[in-house]
Amino acid sequence: MMSESVALVLLHGHGVDASIWDGIYxxxxxxxxxxxxxxxxLTNHSTIEAYAEDLYGRLQNGQVDKCAVIGHSMGGYIALAFAEKYPDMIQGLGLFHSTAFADDEPKKEQRRQVIRKLDEDGTRSFLETAIPNMFAPDNRDAMSEKVHALIELNSVIPPQALQAGIRAMLSRPDRTHVLKNAAYPVLIVTGQHDQIVPPEKSHELAEMxxxxxxxxxxxxxxxxxxxEPEQAQAAIRQFVDRL
Known part of the structure; x- marks a missing residue:
C-alpha cells in the first residue's frame, strides 16, 4: 500500500497531455x-524553469508542502528544475523516460527545425511523426489503435504550445548535479527500446x-x-512505498 502521507505528482511530456497517465492513474x-x-x-512559457515555477504555484494552491515528483520526458526536465529550486519539498524524484543531460548541438538544431515545421504544417503533422516514434518498433503495429488515439486526442494542442515546449527543452541546462546532490531517493525508469532517451543514458544517470x-x-x-502499464505502475508504487 502506498503511503497516504506522500503526495505523488505525475508530470506529462511534450506532445501529450496529462491523460497520458490514465492507464496507471x-x-x-x-x-x-x-x-x-x-x-x-500553455503558450507563455519559454524555459523549463518557467514550467517549474508554474508547478510550484499549483502545488501551493493545492496546499502541497512535500511531494514525490515523477516526470515523463519533458516532465522530467520540469521535475529536475523544480527539485533544483525547491529541494526541501522533494520526498522522491523520478525520471520516467527522461534525462538530466542537456541537448547536444545536433539535437538543438533538430528542435529548431521542428519549430519551423510547426509553423508550416501544424500540430497534427508533428504528432503523426512524433507519436509513433515514442513506441518501441515492435509495438507500433501491435498497438496501432493506441498510436492513432494519441494522435487524435492531442491534435487539439496549439502548435504555439508545442513550440513553447520545444524552446524550453532546447535551452535547458545540464542538471546532473541535481541527481548527484540528491538527499532523497531517485527513481529512473527506462524503456529497453526507447529511441528518444536511450537506455544507456539512463544507466549512466543511475550511477549519479x-x-x-x-x-x-x-x-x-x-x-x-x-x-507496459502494469510494470510501470508497479515500479512507481514500490518507489513511493519506501518514501
Missing part, C-alpha cells in the same frame, strides 16, 4: 493523493545519485505507462 490513486497537472496547452532505483521496461520504448 487509477491504480496509483486508490490509497495516495495523486496530482496530474496539465501544461500541454546515492539512493537510486533503476527500472528497465523490457518491451517499452518511450511510453512505458502505455506499453
Amino acid at each position: 487509477a491504480g496509483l490513486s486508490t490509497d495516495a493523493r495523486v496530482l496530474r497537472p496539465d501544461f500541454s496547452r 545519485a546515492a539512493d537510486t532505483e533503476l527500472v528497465v521496461l523490457d518491451a517499452s520504448g518511450h511510453l512505458g505507462m502505455i506499453e
Whole structure:
C-alpha cells in the first residue's frame, strides 16, 4: 500500500497531455493523493524553469508542502528544475523516460527545425511523426489503435504550445548535479527500446545519485505507462512505498 502521507505528482511530456497517465492513474490513486497537472496547452512559457515555477504555484494552491515528483520526458526536465529550486519539498524524484543531460548541438538544431515545421504544417503533422516514434518498433503495429488515439486526442494542442515546449527543452541546462546532490531517493525508469532517451543514458544517470532505483521496461520504448502499464505502475508504487 502506498503511503497516504506522500503526495505523488505525475508530470506529462511534450506532445501529450496529462491523460497520458490514465492507464496507471487509477491504480496509483486508490490509497495516495495523486496530482496530474496539465501544461500541454500553455503558450507563455519559454524555459523549463518557467514550467517549474508554474508547478510550484499549483502545488501551493493545492496546499502541497512535500511531494514525490515523477516526470515523463519533458516532465522530467520540469521535475529536475523544480527539485533544483525547491529541494526541501522533494520526498522522491523520478525520471520516467527522461534525462538530466542537456541537448547536444545536433539535437538543438533538430528542435529548431521542428519549430519551423510547426509553423508550416501544424500540430497534427508533428504528432503523426512524433507519436509513433515514442513506441518501441515492435509495438507500433501491435498497438496501432493506441498510436492513432494519441494522435487524435492531442491534435487539439496549439502548435504555439508545442513550440513553447520545444524552446524550453532546447535551452535547458545540464542538471546532473541535481541527481548527484540528491538527499532523497531517485527513481529512473527506462524503456529497453526507447529511441528518444536511450537506455544507456539512463544507466549512466543511475550511477549519479546515492539512493537510486533503476527500472528497465523490457518491451517499452518511450511510453512505458502505455506499453507496459502494469510494470510501470508497479515500479512507481514500490518507489513511493519506501518514501
